[in-house]
Amino acid sequence: MAPPDPLASIVVRALRATEAVALLPALNDVLAAAYHQPDFHGALGRRVTIQPDGFVVAVDEAHGAGRVVGCGTAVAYPDAGYGWLGLIATHPDHERRGIGAAVTTALVAVLEGYGCAAALDASAAGHPLYLRLGFEEAGTTTVLAATTSTPGADPGPDSAEPMTAADLAAVVELDRAATGADRTRLIGCLWSEQPNRALVVRRDGALVGFGFATDWSLAPVIALDDEALRALLDAALRLPFAVAPSVLVPPGSDHGPTLEAFSFRPRRTLVHMQRGVSRLPGQRGCIAGMASLGEG
Ligand SMILES: CC(C)(COP(=O)(O)OP(=O)(O)OC[C@H]1O[C@@H](n2cnc3c(N)ncnc32)[C@H](O)[C@@H]1OP(=O)(O)O)[C@@H](O)C(=O)NCCC(=O)NCCS
Structure with missing residues (x-):
């Protein structure tokens, strides 16, 4: 037999x-149990907004109406030919x-x-x-965390300013230069989530860097050069945080040494992996911090 x-x-x-709203608590429960972290509602809500067809669920139908026992998300950047998988959990x-x-496999x-x-x-x-x-x-993604609550490093010649709605088109373009992808929907979500914790650096009228901060992370942070990153970090680290902020530094980033100068130290590493592509497009050295582990 x-x-x-x-x-x-x-x-x-x-x-x-039709079931997205009803199943969010069950998805959160699976993620919380798998990752030992209590709250994924923010990440789930954003993923539903930017790629509603990118959610895959595993449902155990042995339990009456069905019980969610696994999940994962996909975010596609079709113009760039790649996408990101995340929130995979059983x-x-x-x-x-x-x-x-x-x-x-479904993602x-x-x-x-x-x-x-x-x-x-x-x-x-x-x-x-x-x-x-x-x-x-395809390299290592490093989670860095700040070890001081003050900037404490040379801010350089530039200075960061609050991002305004009028900056969004230029932010999308700078993000596209770094990632190779049109991430208009993602940038729009980040802006609506944290309009008072978003920064830009301008030089001669052109954007050379931007960053968004939550109360626990800097994500994403894109800077064309070291001076732009210094200005962003100097301003960002003056914001209030609930915990020491972390940054997700992708493979090939040029910005590790400057993050280190601003007291960021490794907390955890992940293996960056790709399927169907050997090199992602964009000027990836400019990415100091990714938007998240599920969005790149
Ligand atoms: C990583 C994770 C998603 C794997 O989920 P899973 O449902 O256990 O995955 P699978 O069952 O497909 O595979 C896991 C192992 O079980 C084995 N397996 C699969 N079916 C099996 C079966 N019927 N009998 C015995 N073993 C089996 C697989 O070969 C695999 O073994 P390996 O890791 O030694 O190669 C899950 O462990 C998890 O949620 N971890 C915490 C969160 C996390 O780290 N997520 C990934 C983020 S990138």
């Missing part, structure tokens, strides 16, 4: 628009049944539907899974 199929009662499918009670692999298919290759930043738990699914290692 054939062994029982461990995925027999599991359905892996797209999140339906509830700890349901690991090692193939759910993570099925969710990741890759979502990106392929947009003509996009896939990038992600792998935890130690996810790394073997992604290797098996054909992802290749």
